Every structure is written in structure tokens, then in C-alpha cells.
Amino acid sequence: MKNVLIIGAGPSGIFTALELVRKGGNFNITIIEQGNLVEKRVCPKSKTKECVHCKPYCNITSGFSGAGAFSDGKLSLSHSVGGDFPNLVGEDVAQEFIDYTDTIYLEFGADTHVEGAEQTDAIKEIRKSASIAGLKLVDCPIRHLGTEKAHQLYFDIEQYLLNAGVKILANKNCSDIIIENEVCIGAVVNGEKMYADEIIIATGRKGADWLDEMCRLHGIGREPGVVDIGVRVEVRNEIMEKVNNALYESKLIGYPKPFCNKVRTFCQNPGGFVAQENYDNNLAVVNGHSYKDIKSENTNLAILCSHHFTCPFDDPILYAQKVGELTNMLGDNKILVQRLGDIKSGKRTWQSELNKTNIKPSLTDAVAGDITAAIPYRTMTCILNFIEQMNVVVPGFSSDETLLYAPEIKFYSNRVKMDKNLNTNVKNLHCLGDASGWTRGLMMASVMGVYMARKLLENN
Numbered sequence: 001m002k003n004v005l006i007i008g009a010g011p012s013g014i015f016t017a018l019e020l021v022r023k024g025g026n027f028n029i030t031i032i033e034q035g036n037l038v039e040k041r042v043c044p045k046s047k048t049k050e051c052v053h054c055k056p057y058c059n060i061t062s063g064f065s066g067a068g069a070f071s072d073g074k075l076s077l078s079h080s081v082g083g084d085f086p087n088l089v090g091e092d093v094a095q096e097f098i099d100y101t102d103t104i105y106l107e108f109g110a111d112t113h114v115e116g117a118e119q120t121d122a123i124k125e126i127r128k129s130a131s132i133a134g135l136k137l138v139d140c141p142i143r144h145l146g147t148e149k150a151h152q153l154y155f156d157i158e159q160y161l162l163n164a165g166v167k168i169l170a171n172k173n174c175s176d177i178i179i180e181n182e183v184c185i186g187a188v189v190n191g192e193k194m195y196a197d198e199i200i201i202a203t204g205r206k207g208a209d210w211l212d213e214m215c216r217l218h219g220i221g222r223e224p225g226v227v228d229i230g231v232r233v234e235v236r237n238e239i240m241e242k243v244n245n246a247l248y249e250s251k252l253i254g255y256p257k258p259f260c261n262k263v264r265t266f267c268q269n270p271g272g273f274v275a276q277e278n279y280d281n282n283l284a285v286v287n288g289h290s291y292k293d294i295k296s297e298n299t300n301l302a303i304l305c306s307h308h309f310t311c312p313f314d315d316p317i318l319y320a321q322k323v324g325e326l327t328n329m330l331g332d333n334k335i336l337v338q339r340l341g342d343i344k345s346g347k348r349t350w351q352s353e354l355n356k357t358n359i360k361p362s363l364t365d366a367v368a369g370d371i372t373a374a375i376p377y378r379t380m381t382c383i384l385n386f387i388e389q390m391n392v393v394v395p396g397f398s399s400d401e402t403l404l405y406a407p408e409i410k411f412y413s414n415r416v417k418m419d420k421n422l423n424t425n426v427k428n429l430h431c432l433g434d435a436s437g438w439t440r441g442l443m444m445a446s447v448m449g450v451y452m453a454r455k456l457l458e459n460n
């Protein structure tokens, strides 16, 4: 019987174990998780009203079911969304695994309703305008788990695994992996050595820096990933009405000339609010939220431009951080906002001018200024040209009063080099999910776990 050691109990780690069990594989499986079991993951904020910084690990981001456990759990059912894993195994294979993994979620009680699966005349019309504009409208049906349902669903999976004999060691931290003669033979967990035949690292975005460190220390092959730098655009609901009504979320992708970087829309919030978030290193970035009960008169969405660097500079995360810091500096550590018309006229926006327009900024403490003084030329040009393309799909999108907030930055992990069988250059070591840099979503991480299990089963 082969011993499998999985580090991290997010969807990628969980679904590896689940598929091994479901397929009746002859494996002795242990999962190491630094956070709590799912039933013990309680955030005190609901009582204390403010974050009490749980020690040693935050219950929101750590524990069985991983980083997205407290979200409303949107499962993206298209291979076009959720990371680059399809580039590794092929789009058709990825889609086949998404469809299969979706059936597992359904078996464990996921809602049978799927949003955005139907092709209405309104959607066809939007797709037609997108084609005319040179944009691709990505079909992405979404299955909503819902926060409470997600908890129950992952609890049921946890119990299923425990009943099948999988050892889930919660509140245990993996600090190192053990490599001898270029073969991974185990890991150091809470200071003790644990040995196994196959070691799977599935530590998520929060364990990505640790995995980076492991790669550096042990010579595990990796390559820089991409970073997305952009703006959050805010327009009045009337402008976006057609798209808001037809699609749960419009995902449009383009490669605007002259640079042809990938530019895409992301996280659309009809009637939503623009928000400021602060990263641990004090970087203030913009984001968007929508609430069930409180609605604004505006719709916001991100427009993100992907950047990839290779030689001689290969640190996209640092690059984006510097752009963010510069933008923060110009905005006195707050989010900068500028009217599109002012960008076109080559001038900054003044607060007094903001007060005169139809759009009331939903982020009330954003600082009026000049984002073009901080966002690099290439990024800004890509974004502005993309906005003009968007205007074909959504007339009025590029009007002078449209607001652009910055910086909107999405950091992803560096990518661990792996072959199609998910082998790293170190024998018996495999890296999955968001930590590996190949996924960035619940479904794709789960799919990578299922795929890993199949590879282990094939080779057993």
C-alpha cells in the first residue's frame, strides 16, 4: 500500500484524497492542515465586530476546505476561468474534469441550479457586439454553493474521508520537505519527520511564499507567473443595465493593440460599491463588493491587464507592488480616482469636478487625482484601448464621466514547473492548486486534485 502525504486541506488537497478513495485506490492517505477542521472554523468577528487576529492561523483563510470556505463559493464551470491548468493538460481534458468534478459537488449537496448556462437572445446580442469590438465573451456557467451550504458540503466531505480511513491531521504545520538523492521522501510536520511514497503540496495562496522558499532551498523548478495590474471602473447602472440583466457576470477578454497584452473584465458588481483593501505590507488596493440588501446607483468592475516578465527581470509581483506603491504615494495612501474624460484631456481630476457629474463615487474617500502619473504607459494604453472596445458592447462605457480607480492588482503565485503527470523535477513531489501557480479558483483547484489522483491511480 502506497503512503500519500498531502500538505494543505484546501480543495486541491481534499479532492486528491476524495478521488483516491472514490476510485478504491490502495493508498494510505494523510492530510496535514495548519488550520482547524471545518466544524471548528469559527470567525470571532461576528461577535467581536472586529478582527481579533486569531493565532496561530486565521480561521477564514486556514482550515479544512481552504481559503474560500467563508466565501459564497462560486464554482466556475468553464475551463476559460480559474487559472492556467488547461494550458498544462489541454482545454478538452480540463473541461472533462470540470464536468466530472461538478458531479462530485452535486453528490455532496451542491445546488442544482446553474447561473448563466442559457443562451438568451440578449446574450447572443452581447456576443455579437463583442465580436464586432474584437472582444471574446467567455461563457462561464456558475454554480453557487452559498456560504452555509459550502460549510455543510465540506463537512460532509470531511466526514466521508475520515470514515474511509483518511487521516486528517489538523493544527499541524509543515515546515520543510525531505529530499534525498533528488527524491522527495517526506516532510517535516510540527518538527517531526513524516515519510511517504508520494508528497503533494497543496498549500494555497497563503502557502505560496513557503512553497517558493521550498523551491529555492531544494532546487524545485519554477517560473515566474503573471501579475494583473489594472483599474476598477465605475459607471451608472443605466449604462450597464443590458449586460447586468443578461449575464450574472460578463467576462470579456481582449488583446488590444499595439501591445496585445491580455486584458479582461473581472468581478462585476451591479449596484455595488467600490472598496479599499489593505494588504499586509500596507499596500492599499481597490476592490469591489455587492451586498444583498444595500444597493448603489452604480456598477463597478475591474479591468485587468496581464504582465509577464522573463529576462533580465523576472519578478512580476515586485513590479506590481512598485506600481501600487507609486499610485498610493500620489493618493496619500488612499485609492486614486480619475474621470475618463480627464485622462483623455491629459489632466488630473479635481474633487470639485467629481461633485458635478452624474456618477457619485461609491468609494467616498477615494482621492481625486491623476492615475496616469503612476500606471505604466503600456498598462494604461492597454486599458484605455480596451475601454474603447467595451464601449461597442456597452454604449456609454467610455463616456467622459466614467470613473477609474487605481490601483487594482491581482497577485498570483509563481508557477511550479511540472509535466502533464504533475511531476516536478524532484521525484515523487507534486504541487497543486493556487500554491502551484496553475489555478486560481475553487473549481480549478478541485479539478487539479482529481487529476492528481487519477495520475497516482494510473501509476499504482
Ligand SMILES: Cc1cc2nc3c(=O)[nH]c(=O)nc-3n(C[C@H](O)[C@H](O)[C@H](O)COP(=O)(O)OP(=O)(O)OC[C@H]3O[C@@H](n4cnc5c(N)ncnc54)[C@H](O)[C@@H]3O)c2cc1C
Pocket (backbone or CB within 6 Å): 007, 008, 009, 010, 011, 012, 013, 032, 033, 034, 035, 061, 062, 063, 064, 065, 066, 067, 068, 069, 070, 071, 072, 073, 074, 075, 076, 172, 173, 174, 175, 202, 203, 204, 205, 206, 207, 210, 432, 433, 434, 435, 439, 440, 441, 442, 443, 445
Ligand atoms: C475570501 C475568498 C473568497 C473566494 N471566493 C471564491 C469563489 O467564490 N470562487 C472561486 O472559484 N474561488 C474563490 N476564492 C479562491 C479559492 O478559494 C481558491 O482558489 C482555492 O481555495 C484554492 O484552493 P487550494 O487547494 O489551492 O488552496 P487553499 O484553499 O488556499 O487551501 C490551502 C490550505 O493549505 C493550508 N496550508 C498552507 N500552508 C500550510 C503548511 N505549511 N502546512 C499545513 N497546511 C498549510 C492552509 O491553511 C489552507 O487551508 C476565494 C478566495 C478567498 C480568499
